[in-house]
Amino acid sequence: MMQMLAAGGLPVLTDQVRASDEDNLRGYLEFEPVKAVKRDASWVADAVGKAVKVVYLLLKDLPAAHEYRVLFMRRDLAEIVGSQQAMLARRGEPGAPVPNREMADVFARQLKKTDQWLAAQSNFRLLDVGYRDVITDPQNQSRRVSEFLELPLDVVAMTAAVDPSLYRQRTG
Numbered sequence: 001m002m003q004m005l006a007a008g009g010l011p012v013l014t015d016q017v018r019a020s021d022e023d024n025l026r027g028y029l030e031f032e033p034v035k036a037v038k039r040d041a042s043w044v045a046d047a048v049g050k051a052v053k054v055v056y057l058l059l060k061d062l063p064a065a066h067e068y069r070v071l072f073m074r075r076d077l078a079e080i081v082g083s084q085q086a087m088l089a090r091r092g093e094p095g096a097p098v099p100n101r102e103m104a105d106v107f108a109r110q111l112k113k114t115d116q117w118l119a120a121q122s123n124f125r126l127l128d129v130g131y132r133d134v135i136t137d138p139q140n141q142s143r144r145v146s147e148f149l150e151l152p153l154d155v156v157a158m159t160a161a162v163d164p165s166l167y168r169q170r171t172g
Helices: 002-008 032-036 042-047 056-061 077-091 100-119 131-136 138-149 155-160
Strands: 068-074 124-130
Touching: 002 138, 002 155, 056 068, 056 100, 068 138, 077 100, 124 131, 124 138, 131 138, 138 155
Parallel strands: 068 124
Antiparallel strands: none
């Protein structure tokens, strides 16, 4: 999604600290200070009008004084766990000490709590975007995102930014 937004013309807040690698060939487009938003949210004011990747567990730590539009990427939890396991194996790092199914259940509970929290926030607008939908119908998903953000993004460029060959951990 971050690659799509950048291709579409939306400025992306990134520091390039996490470089591209075998797990993400196009790069992560992350911003390290996001991880410490609970302690220091001074960067948020500079992020207005830009795309910022934020892990769902950190959304609640964003300052309430701002309005947020969240593109919430939804992906099959078994695929997420499989992707994480593959990444850790390539790095030679141990995985979670619980079976994949249990890890997916943990994520499901966290997501449910996050969804409930988001529904109660008047300063958050949310668009659910299916990961698989982006892969199978990038043009329609690009259009949805542009309309949700109320920005004249380049939908053709966003669509072209989607590379289905990078979708390697699949279920079903």
